Amino acid sequence: DSASARPELLVAGPLKPLTPEQLAWSLMIATGVDAEARYGALAKLSKSPQPPQPAPPLESPELLWQLEAEVNKSQQGIVDEFVQVFASGSETGQFDASASQALYLRNGPRLTEWLQPKPGRLVARLQELRESGDAKAVVEHACLSIYGRLPNDDELPRLTAFLDAFGDDSLSGIQALTRSMLCSAEFRLNH
Amino acid sequence: MSRRIPRRTGCHTADHGGSRRNFLLGATAAAGFGSLLTPRHAAAMKRDQVQILQVFLQGGVSQFESWDPKPGTEFGGPFRAIPTSVPGTHICELLPYTAQKMHLLSLVRSINLKTNDHGVGTRFMEKGRKVGNFPYLGAVASRYLSPVDSPLPGFAHISTRGLVEDTAGFLEAQHAELKLLGFQPPANLAAPANVDGETQRRAESLRRQLNEQFGRGRARSLIDAYDTSFQQAGQLMDRRQMFERQSAKDLVRYGGHPFGRNCILARTLLEQGVTCVKVTHHGYDTHAENFNFHIEQLDEFDRTFATLLGDLEERGMLEHTLVIVFSEFGRTPKINVRYGRDHWGASFSIAMGGRGIQPGGVIGATNDNGTEVSDREVDAGHLFHTYLQAVGVDSAQDHQVEGRNIPIGDPTTEPIQELLA
Numbered sequence: 001d002s003a004s005a006r007p008e009l010l011v012a013g014p015l016k017p018l019t020p021e022q023l024a025w026s027l028m029i030a031t032g033v034d035a036e037a038r039y040g041a042l043a044k045l046s047k048s049p050q051p052p053q054p055a056p057p058l059e060s061p062e063l064l065w066q067l068e069a070e071v072n073k074s075q076q077g078i079v080d081e082f083v084q085v086f087a088s089g090s091e092t093g094q095f096d097a098s099a100s101q102a103l104y105l106r107n108g109p110r111l112t113e114w115l116q117p118k119p120g121r122l123v124a125r126l127q128e129l130r131e132s133g134d135a136k137a138v139v140e141h142a143c144l145s146i147y148g149r150l151p152n153d154d155e156l157p158r159l160t161a162f163l164d165a166f167g168d169d170s171l172s173g174i175q176a177l178t179r180s181m182l183c184s185a186e187f188r189l190n191h
Numbered sequence: 192m193s194r195r196i197p198r199r200t201g202c203h204t205a206d207h208g209g210s211r212r213n214f215l216l217g218a219t220a221a222a223g224f225g226s227l228l229t230p231r232h233a234a235a236m237k238r239d240q241v242q243i244l245q246v247f248l249q250g251g252v253s254q255f256e257s258w259d260p261k262p263g264t265e266f267g268g269p270f271r272a273i274p275t276s277v278p279g280t281h282i283c284e285l286l287p288y289t290a291q292k293m294h295l296l297s298l299v300r301s302i303n304l305k306t307n308d309h310g311v312g313t314r315f316m317e318k319g320r321k322v323g324n325f326p327y328l329g330a331v332a333s334r335y336l337s338p339v340d341s342p343l344p345g346f347a348h349i350s351t352r353g354l355v356e357d358t359a360g361f362l363e364a365q366h367a368e369l370k371l372l373g374f375q376p377p378a379n380l381a382a383p384a385n386v387d388g389e390t391q392r393r394a395e396s397l398r399r400q401l402n403e404q405f406g407r408g409r410a411r412s413l414i415d416a417y418d419t420s421f422q423q424a425g426q427l428m429d430r431r432q433m434f435e436r437q438s439a440k441d442l443v444r445y446g447g448h449p450f451g452r453n454c455i456l457a458r459t460l461l462e463q464g465v466t467c468v469k470v471t472h473h474g475y476d477t478h479a480e481n482f483n484f485h486i487e488q489l490d491e492f493d494r495t496f497a498t499l500l501g502d503l504e505e506r507g508m509l510e511h512t513l514v515i516v517f518s519e520f521g522r523t524p525k526i527n528v529r530y531g532r533d534h535w536g537a538s539f540s541i542a543m544g545g546r547g548i549q550p551g552g553v554i555g556a557t558n559d560n561g562t563e564v565s566d567r568e569v570d571a572g573h574l575f576h577t578y579l580q581a582v583g584v585d586s587a588q589d590h591q592v593e594g595r596n597i598p599i600g601d602p603t604t605e606p607i608q609e610l611l612a
Binding site for chain 1: 344379381382383385390395398402404405406409410413414416417420426
C-alpha cells in the first residue's frame with residue numbers, strides 16, 4: 001500500500017511552470033501585495049479612503065467583477081513587466097529559464113520592495129511571529145503562504161535553523177528565507 | 192525626381208526571432224572533459240582549454256563584397272579585389288585590415304545550403320543539420336570542451352538584440368547560450384543594497400537545498416534548467432569586473448562602436464575561460480542599398496575583427512582558439528532594382544582560422560560570375576564536422592542521451608580534411 005511504499009518508488013506529478021502572468025500574480029499573492037492592491041481598489045470603488053479592514057464580503061457579482069477589474073487595472077504595469085522579463089520566445093511555448101530572469105528574481109527592485117516589512121505583507125506578518133518567539137509558526141506560515149502547504153519533517157528544522165543563523169537580525173533572515181522560497185523550483189514550477 | 196529609399200533594408204520575417212531551447216531530454220553528465228576527444232588532441236587539452244570564437248554576420252554578408260569578389264563581371268558590383276598577406280588570394284577592398292591577416296585564416300568559397308531562409312540557414316550553419324532539435328556548435332563545445340569544474344558558462348553570445356534561440360537542443364540546459372546584450376552589464380547584476388555577501392550565500396544555498404529536495408522523484412529537466420539559470424546568474428555576479436570600463440586604448444584600437452566594444456568583451460570572456468564565445472554583428476540583410484550598407488558594415492567589422500584576430504595571435508590564443516566568421520547565407524548575384532542583393536544560399540563563403548585549421552588556404556570556388564559553386568561543393572554539415580574536428584571533438588561519434596545514441600555530426604557528410612591542420 002502507498003503508506004508503506006518507499007518515497008523513491010513514488011513518482012510525483014508533472015511540473016507545470018507558471019506563465020509570466022501567473023508568476024506575477026502568484027508572487028503578489030504570496031507576498032501580500034495582492035491584498036494591498038485589493039484594499040486600494042476597494043477604497044476607490046467605495047469612495048472611502050479607509051474602508052473597513054478586513055473588508056466585508058462583496059455580495060453583488062457586479063461589485064465583485066468591478067473589484068477584480070480595478071485590481072487588474074492597477075497591477076497591469078507589473079504584470080506587463082513580468083511578461084517582458086519571463087515571456088518565452090519558443091514557438092512551442094515550452095519552459096525556458098535565463099540568467100537575466102534569475103537576476104531579476106534574485107536582485108531586482110520589484111521583489112526587493114515586495115519583501116519590505118510593510119503592514120499586512122508576508123514579511124511583516126512573519127516578523128511579528130518571529131518577535132513572539134515562535135520559530136515553528138514562522139516557518140509554517142511561510143510555507144503555507146508560499147507553497148500552500150505545511151513544512152515537512154525535513155524542512156521544519158532546516159528552515160528554523162536558517163532563521164536562527166541570523167541572530168538578532170531577524171528581518172534579514174526572514175527576507176532571505178522568503179526570497180529563497182519564492183525563487184525555488186517548487187514555487188516556479190509546481191503551482 | 193529621385194525616389195528616397197528607406198534606410199531600413201532587411202526583410203522582416205519571424206525567422207529573425209528563432210525560438211528558445213526545448214528541454215526535451217536530459218543527458219548524462221560529462222565527466223571532466225568530454226570523452227570524445229581525438230587522441231592527438233587529448234594531450235593538448237590537458238595544457239590548454241580549447242575554445243571557439245564565432246563572429247556571426249547576421250542577415251547574410253555578401254560574398255561578392257567580402258570573401259569572393261568578382262570585379263568586372265556581370266554581378267560583381269563596384270568594388271575591387273585586393274591582394275592579401277597570402278600570395279594569390281584576393282578579397283574585397285572593403286576588408287583591407289583583414290586582408291593583412293589572411294595568413295591566419297582560410298576561406299571556404301563553395302558553400303551551398305540549398306535554402307534562402309534566414310531561420311533555416313542560421314540553424315543549418317549552427318547545428319550542421321537543416322532540421323531537427325540538434326544543439327548549436329557552441330552548446331556542443333560547452334558539453335565536450337568545458338572543464339567540469341568551470342565556474343563560467345560554456346557558451347556565451349554577445350548580441351545587441353534580445354532575441355533568443357533554441358541552442359542547447361537535447362543537451363543539458365547548462366550548455367545553452369548565455370545571452371549578453373552587448374558590453375553593458377546585465378540588468379540586476381548587483382545584489383540589493385541591504386543584502387550582504389554572507390546573506391546572499393546563505394539564501395542561495397537554501398534555494399539549492401529546497402530545489403534538491405523538491406527534485407526527488409521528479410523529472411529533473413525543468414528543475415535543472417531553472418537551477419542553471421540561477422547558477423549562471425551567480426557566475427555573472429561573481430565576475431562583474433568583466434563588464435567594467437574598457438580601456439581607452441582598446442576602445443581606440445577596436446573602435447568605440449558597439450561591435451568594437453562587444454569584441455573587446457569577447458576577448459575578455461575567452462581570456463576568462465568561456466569555451467565558446469559568439470559575437471553577432473547585425474545588419475547585413477541588404478535588400479536595398481547593398482553597396483552603401485556593406486561600406487558601413489564592413490568598415491566596422493574589418494578593423495575590429497582584424498584587431499581582435501591580431502590580439503588573439505599576439506597572446507598565443509589562436510593556438511587553442513578556433514575562429515569562425517560566418518553568415519546564414521550569402522547574397523544574390525543579381526542586383527535588384529533597389530541596388531540591393533537578396534538572400535542567396537547557393538554559393539557563398541565563410542572564413543575560419545586558428546586552432547586546428549590549416550591557414551592561408553582557399554577551399555572550393557564559384558563560377559566566373561558567382562552564380563553557382565564550380566568546385567568542391569560543401570554544406571553546413573561539412574563545416575560542422577570540420578569545426579569539431581579542428582577543436583578535437585570526434586564528430587563521427589555519438590551523443591549519449593538517456594540511452595540513445597545520436598550522431599554528433601550529420602553522418603551523411605564529413606569534415607573538409609584539407610582544411611584541418
